[in-house]
Amino acid sequence: MNGPTLYSIGELARRTGTTVKTVRYYSDRGLLPPADRSPAGYRRYAHDAVARLDLVRTLRELGLDLAAVRKVVDRELALPEIAAVHADALDVQIRVLRLRRAVLAAVAxxxxxxxxxxxxxxxxxxxxxxRWRLVGDFLGAAFADLAGDPVFAGVMRSMTPELPDHPDAEQVRAWVELAELAQDPGFRAHLRQLVEEEAAGHLPGEPPMLHGSLAAIVRDQVAPAVAAGTDPAAPQADPIVAVLLTRCAHLLDRGDGNGNEGGDGDSGDGAGPDPRRQLAARLERMNDPRRERYFALLAxxxxWPAPESLRPVLDWAARALYARAPR
Structure with a gap:
């Protein structure tokens, strides 16, 4: 009576569409034990070796190492358990690859x-x-003693980048650029100056205006003139300047924290810095391209939706103010 059919290495290789070298490799490592040997000592494999070899190859192609594959085929561990672990590992690898690709794209x-x-x-x-440490150091330096104020703490939160667990290439490139900007001593000092100005003009119970109310006032008053192509030195701009000075009077009365710095000149009547120059200098500081770039990258x-560019209205307002300031 004939026994069960046994396959040689060559026959098993042909039936599974692989090579003799591959069959021998897995057999030598205990993943594909022979069922018997020929009188000449050649390995012979049982019929179930076909399915076992297919499973081994599949698991290897999915990225499982030899030790994990052995535990699965020997039923020491359930395949779903192994699969879950390796799926998590692949998530990490995919994230790293995305980061590397984003950096290479940015380099190019x-x-x-x-x-x-x-x-x-x-x-x-x-x-x-x-990342949190880098951002915390940057914003902590800018807000310093104001970080305990609930209102300014809210501003800090609104300026905090939160890179998602699976960022796309654009988000990675934006994070790299923002991190570089956050470590720029010049920008850090500039942001600190803006924060100090906000604190000096901050009315109790009202939100600070680091990227809110002051910019909104200027935008609302100036945007129509910019859209209409009005010359900031033209008489048509007089009412706009008057409204800006009125709406921002509480900031100017309290000073900008810099005396005459930034182009502020004396009003000529002994009353201190001219309010038009004072407000114009502050708007110029707000109009620093690094500040706008930071918020664009943050978005x-x-x-978040891309923020509206305020550079045209801030520039127009500063020019209109300077045009009416005493020489």
């Missing part, structure tokens, strides 16, 4: 130097804890 777009590339890669690969990272 910016024509980055090797030194810039190293910095970009380091910033992109920061852990969540490291990309946090998945």
């Amino acid at each position: 777009e910016r024509g980055a130097t090797p030194e810039e590339t190293r910095l970009m890669y380091r910033l992109a690969m920061l852990s969540e804890t490291e 990309v990272i946090n998945g």
Whole structure:
């Protein structure tokens, strides 16, 4: 009576569409034990070796290591359990690959130097804890003693980037650029100056105006003139300037925290800095392109709508104010 059909290595390879070398490799590592040997010592495999080899190859192609594959085929661990662990590992690998791809794309777009590339890669690969530390240091330096004020604490939260667990390439590039900006000493000092100005003009019970009320006042009053192409030095701009000075009087009465710095000149009547120059200088500081870029990058990272550019209205308002200030 004939026994069960046994396959040689070559026959098993042909039936599974693989190579003799692959069959021998898995057999040598205990993943495909032979059922018997021929009189000459050649390995022979049982019929179920076909299904076992297919399973081994599938698991390997899915990225499982040999030890994990052995536990599955030997039924030491359930496949769903192994699959869950490796799915989590693949998520990490995919995230890393996305980060690397985003950095490479940014390097290509910016024509980055090797030194810039190293910095970009380091910033992109920061852990969540490291990102929070970097952002916390940046905003902490800007708000300093004001961080305990609930109103200013709310502003800090609104300026905090939160990179998602699975960011897309655009969000990664935005994070790298924002992190670079947050470490720029010049921008850090500039933001601190803006915060100090807000604190000096802050009325109790009212929100600070770091990127809100003052900009909204200027936008509402000036945008129609900008859209109409009105010359900021033309007489038609007089009423707009008058409204700006009235609406911002509480800021000017309290000073801007810089005396005559930033182009503020004396009014000529001994009453202190001219309010038009004072407000114009403050609007110029608000109009720093780094500030606008920060909020644009923040929107990309946090998945918010792109913020409206205020540069045209801030520029127009500053020019209109300077045009009416005493020489």
